[in-house]
Every structure is written in structure tokens, then in C-alpha cells.
Amino acid sequence: MTAEQVSAVRSFNGTQYVFKHKSSTVSCEMTFGVYVPDHTSGTKLPGLIYLSGLTCTHANVMEKGAAQGPASKLGLIFIHPDTSPRGTDVADADRYDLGQGAGFYIDASWEPWSNHFKMRSYIESELLPVVSAVVPALDTTHIGITGHSMGGHGALTLGLTRPDLFRSISAFAPIANPTECDWGRTIFGEYLGDDSKVEWKKFDASILLAAYSGPARSILIDQGTDDNFLKQGQLKPETLKSHGSAAVEVRMQPGYDHSYYFVATFMGDHIEHHHRQLIL
């Protein structure tokens, strides 16, 4: 089913769109944003998927992420989906890190979440065909993936397990080792069950990285040193180590926090990182 345009606004010599569509994967209406630089008809442009963090929708990075300028300059389509299924019939919880706004980019197998919370499948199977149907310039064979915090975890885990889909990887302040932090243990317990620690490991970037044997990847990570979630042990960037064909660069950025001021500051570098590898 074709996505319906919610809005379109000119931005940095391109158009910032918002669309919505009925998702068969997560069984509800989903919203996504996509920024498309101006291009001559028939041109194909590479794309970058940006996965947002806890509590965010598609809108946070659209308003505060400063992606449009660098994406326009280089000619890259910037795709930013929502963080979870939503709606009155979608399960939710009375906390910010579980339920709506907190899909964690995994496929939930436990009740009450398993009905809708299939964000991993949504990103890897449904999103790109839906986007390319409305943005024909998108070259779905040249796609990178990045994200912030929970979305950084999503970008790393999707990127490392689906190198056939994602040719370039980066992350901003990712939850790098969720099986060993409070957020991950709590949420994986809810979505995957407490007794399936084997299953948990499939969604842990540092574990996936240590076993990586796919095509060569150069992975850029930025992490602020004054990030409260870093101090709380939720992020653990030190667990991300180069392994085999995966080269990891973790840049500790002095004084930066976990906010979109941090994301916006380094967004240009990440877009360049992806563009360089996507045009190879």
C-alpha cells in the first residue's frame, strides 16, 4: 500500500517529506520522514536510514538533527522512521524506555509485545520498499544505517547482521552492549523473555561485532564524554572493538552530552562517512 504524504517543506535545496502508511509488519499506521535533495529526473541517490532514540518520533532528528544541509550538499536521501508501533490498540507501559517510543529495533516474541513490536523486521523488510515507492530516486542497493542511543544499537545490530542490505554503518552514543546494561536487560526481558539469553545475544552490537565475518566495514562511533547515560553505564562504547573485517573508530568527544546538540554537531561527519562508502 502506497504511503500517503503528510507534509512537504523546502529545506536546503531539497524537500523534507513526512509520510504515513499502514504497516503490515507492525500492524498499525507508521509515520516516517524522508529528506530528498533536489536532483535531475531519473537520477538515483544513495540513502541513509537514521534510527532515533528512546521517546523520539520521526520528528526529533528532522527538526534538530541538522542533517538536511550535509545531505543536500552530498546528494544523499535521509530516511528517518518512527521508533515503535503506536496507537490505542498497541501495548504500552508507564515508563519511557518500554512500549510506544521504545521499540528497540528488535522483534518481540513475548506478550503483550509480540503482536506489534516487530521494529527489526519493519526496518529490514518493509521500510525501504515503502520509501522507494514514493521516492523513486532512492537507490535501494546503496543504503547506509546510523542512529542515536537506542537507535545506535539498532543501526549497529542491523548493520552487522544484514550487510547485504546496509553497506555502511555508524552510530551516535549507541547502547553498545545491551545484555550488560539496565536498559537492555529490562527491555530484552520484556520483549524476548527472561529465559532466552541466547536470543538476547542476537541483538547485542558488541557480541555481534566480536563474531563478525562479513564484508569489510568501517564503523564510525561518536560518544560525548559528558553523557549522563554513559556515566550510568547504559552505553558502554568500550565494548565495541575492531574485529576481523570490521574496523571500529570510537571518537570520545570531550564535554558533549546525549542531546541533539551532540548529534547535530557530528551529523555532517556521519553523512560524509556514509556517502564516501556508498558511492564506492
Add this chain to the structure above:
Amino acid sequence: MTAEQVSAVRSFNGTQYVFKHKSSTVSCEMTFGVYVPDHTSGTKLPGLIYLSGLTCTHANVMEKGAAQGPASKLGLIFIHPDTSPRGTDVADADRYDLGQGAGFYIDASWEPWSNHFKMRSYIESELLPVVSAVVPALDTTHIGITGHSMGGHGALTLGLTRPDLFRSISAFAPIANPTECDWGRTIFGEYLGDDSKVEWKKFDASILLAAYSGPARSILIDQGTDDNFLKQGQLKPETLKSHGSAAVEVRMQPGYDHSYYFVATFMGDHIEHHHRQLIL
């Protein structure tokens, strides 16, 4: 009285601050933001005041204006005050274009506004000393002024009447001829009285420009062609014409609207415009 720091966050190799202070001019607590690029101790940097539009606070441009990157690159301090006095004892109205959030950068002479609504005096007399007390790097002798919509009106009228304070001028989608548009007539009638049309003209950019005889100024204006307020006749950029020592460039930007997507797109150009003139 020294301003009190509300927040400080790293952004684009600089610091985005928010401060608050008791204003003697508008007789209430006022909040302002200031972005300070990293600099060596003792250095003086030029400054640019950005006046925001209707309904905005100091925060809109801070989050969505994309000023920090270009300000950091060139070494310019970006100062963004609130749009009006605020508080439970400050007069307000049940409409978005009058009262709190809608100071119009004039000094009100009529009740119930005359007690607090002295935004013109606040910007020209109080803001810079308060900012420079907490940001000693600010070179208060090299200050430019810009703004968006109501703030564009503020920037043009302050810039044209106080060339001694403001060395460079620009505006985004300004209310260029308020004495001839609905917003201006309604709000000037409230703040200045219906019978003081002579007074009104002191706060109309197109009238001030047609009589300008101050030092040479090169004024940059950007205006989106798909701006609904342009279509409604609230902005009237065609009334801004070069006159004598004031050279006006109005750039009509095809397809752009009135939003911060428009402001962010051209913010870099405006910061370059000011910086070029401020370092002369």
C-alpha cells in the same frame, strides 16, 4: 544584576548557553540564549543578535535555526533573546499576535501594555551589557542584528535607527511595512494607540528605509515564495527598496515557507553576511 546561567551544552566546538536575569527595562525576569564558539582567552568576537518571531521564545532558533555550525566556523557570538516580557503579572491577550510572545520590539505607550512591553529599549539598552557581563569575549562594538518575521521587523527597525549600535543588518521574511498590514495595524493600535499614526511610522522598516541617511548599510533579506503570511499581505517585502546609503537585496526563495526549515536553510548565508561586515 548579573544573569544566572540556566544551562550550558556543547555544540559545534562551542557552548550553547541559556541565561536568565531580572530586567529593569521590562520589569520581569527575562531569558536569553547565547552561543559562544570556543576561542582563546582574551579574544574578542563579533556578535549577532537574532530576534525571533511571534509565539517564539529564545529556544526555537536555538533548537531549529542551525546557527551554531556557521557561527562556530566563522567565530561569531550568536545572541537570541526572548520575544516579550513574560509572567503572571504581565499583561496578555487571548491571541497569538498580541501580548506575551508578541512584543513586536517596540516600546508600548498604552495601557495595559506600557508597564512591561518595552522590548525595543530592552534590546537596544539592556541586552548587550547583560550578555557581555557573562560572555566577556563579546565585542559590543561589533554587533549585527537579524531576525525572523516579527523579529525581522525588529532587526530592520532597530538596525536602521541605531546604526551606532548595529553595524550590519539582515532579515528573514520580515514584517516589512507594518503600518499597512493587519498584524501591524492591530498590534500598533494596542501598543501605541490608534490615534498616534505618527508614532507608528517610527516602527515601520519600509518608511525608515525611505528616509535613511545614516552610514552605508548592505541589507540582506530572504523571503520564501510559498510563505502563507506573504500571500496574506502581512510581510510586503516589495516595500523594502534601496535608498541612499542603504542597499537592500531581497532574495525571493522559490518554494520556501515561513518555517524554521526556511530560516535554517539561509542562516549560514546571513551569518556570513554579518561576519563579513563586522570584521571590516
